[in-house]
Amino acid sequence: MSAAALFAPLAPRNREDAARPAPAELPTMYSAGAEIYAQGDRADRLYRVAFGAVRVYRLLADGRRQICAFYLPGEVFGFEVDGRHHFFAEAACASGIAAIRQVSSDEASREHLESALRSLVRAQEHLLVVGRQNALERIAAFLVDMAERQGDLAQFDLPMSRSDIGDYLGLTIETVSRVFSKLRAQGVIRLLGIRSVEMAKPGVLRALCE
Amino acid sequence: MSAAALFAPLAPRNREDAARPAPAELPTMYSAGAEIYAQGDRADRLYRVAFGAVRVYRLLADGRRQICAFYLPGEVFGFEVDGRHHFFAEAACASGIAAIRQVSSDEASREHLESALRSLVRAQEHLLVVGRQNALERIAAFLVDMAERQGDLAQFDLPMSRSDIGDYLGLTIETVSRVFSKLRAQGVIRLLGIRSVEMAKPGVLRALCE
DNA sequence: CGAACGCTTGAGCAAATTCAAGTGCGGTGG
DNA sequence: CCACCGCACTTGAATTTGCTCAAGCGTTCG
Numbered sequence: 001m002s003a004a005a006l007f008a009p010l011a012p013r014n015r016e017d018a019a020r021p022a023p024a025e026l027p028t029m030y031s032a033g034a035e036i037y038a039q040g041d042r043a044d045r046l047y048r049v050a051f052g053a054v055r056v057y058r059l060l061a062d063g064r065r066q067i068c069a070f071y072l073p074g075e076v077f078g079f080e081v082d083g084r085h086h087f088f089a090e091a092a093c094a095s096g097i098a099a100i101r102q103v104s105s106d107e108a109s110r111e112h113l114e115s116a117l118r119s120l121v122r123a124q125e126h127l128l129v130v131g132r133q134n135a136l137e138r139i140a141a142f143l144v145d146m147a148e149r150q151g152d153l154a155q156f157d158l159p160m161s162r163s164d165i166g167d168y169l170g171l172t173i174e175t176v177s178r179v180f181s182k183l184r185a186q187g188v189i190r191l192l193g194i195r196s197v198e199m200a201k202p203g204v205l206r207a208l209c210e
Numbered sequence: 211m212s213a214a215a216l217f218a219p220l221a222p223r224n225r226e227d228a229a230r231p232a233p234a235e236l237p238t239m240y241s242a243g244a245e246i247y248a249q250g251d252r253a254d255r256l257y258r259v260a261f262g263a264v265r266v267y268r269l270l271a272d273g274r275r276q277i278c279a280f281y282l283p284g285e286v287f288g289f290e291v292d293g294r295h296h297f298f299a300e301a302a303c304a305s306g307i308a309a310i311r312q313v314s315s316d317e318a319s320r321e322h323l324e325s326a327l328r329s330l331v332r333a334q335e336h337l338l339v340v341g342r343q344n345a346l347e348r349i350a351a352f353l354v355d356m357a358e359r360q361g362d363l364a365q366f367d368l369p370m371s372r373s374d375i376g377d378y379l380g381l382t383i384e385t386v387s388r389v390f391s392k393l394r395a396q397g398v399i400r401l402l403g404i405r406s407v408e409m410a411k412p413g414v415l416r417a418l419c420e
Numbered sequence: 421c422g423a424a425c426g427c428t429t430g431a432g433c434a435a436a437t438t439c440a441a442g443t444g445c446g447g448t449g450g
Numbered sequence: 451c452c453a454c455c456g457c458a459c460t461t462g463a464a465t466t467t468g469c470t471c472a473a474g475c476g477t478t479c480g
Contacts, residue, residue, distance in 0.1 A: 161426070161427090162426075162427065162428095163426080163427095173426085173427075173428095174427095174428080174429085176427095177427060177428050177429080178428080178429075180427095180428090181428070181429080194426080194427075
């Protein structure tokens, strides 16, 4: 986050600026909320998160939003069908993102297939969380997932707002906040900062996900 | 469904029987509820639905179930990561399913990548329905999707039980039933049979999905 | 210092679930 | 052929979970 702050003034204001410099694997800086691509955009490349976090989402006509996935450092996103993006992608916080030219080498395309399939499994697993778990279980699953994807340490960051978490889990920000408070009151988690969490009782959290 | 009834006595009782005959593209018969593969199974092939319908799902420890996807005739499923299935697949009704040997020809693998990406888009779109729409909107979205995938005719089949629909949409069977009744009472749909629907006012249904 | 924003907390409310009957249909057996 | 049984579905009433609306808090930034 401090690195992000350093780079922030250089961040592109919008997608046009960002689309320009794509020399293979050099990360481009995006400030929090900056658009990476929009639904309907032509798609000709994949992206890899260098640092920060990306939210991929979809909207209903009245503004309701569902975040389908977060992508964290090292992860690849931006798959499309029929050459068009079907979702929006934005930086969830100040982030560095490298464009990957679509190469047709066997090795690279197999790697991309792997990434796409991993996203598919993740999305379908997430469907179970959103479709069948209650608020407490959803938050627990989210925290466990975030921890595992950041090296499975007891302490880790939440590189997104409560509103993003709500829209990812199909909850309101109020419910997210209440569940965080409840878990903190029970000593299951500690909030070191508003976006920094320590899992005090990982066993309890994991049990909640079943 | 009548064809299904004819074949039903030949259907395999379980996965072992079904796994046997896989000469390229000849469909194997599965009776309603028959398992195609289980979570954790080794995966070495894809499947294409010839007729009927397949449900792909996941379970929580206490038995709660989330159906991640239905696959209808012509559609391909069975993608895996790390050579293992991460979900269960069963016939939702009497069905014919052809195994596809994993071929490494460029053309075939690109086709499979396409199928996998289409599943990914579908799963992420479904996340929006389950995470952010109410019961009425979910059923409407489901009906519109089913109609479109069966040729977009006014009249079409629901090749699965209310319980399957509920577990797909993250609702109870009671809520599914109530919403069907409400739509019928409002003249938006007609129920020709318990599993046969006619969209009387497609515009209303589509508007509900936004 | 004040405004804005993101987050938290509380109270009342609404939507969907749970629990409980009841209905209808297909299949089986008398 | 008809009665009965089982199962899937429907309907109703009470309950609960999470949402809406509203106010308050704390930090950041101008």
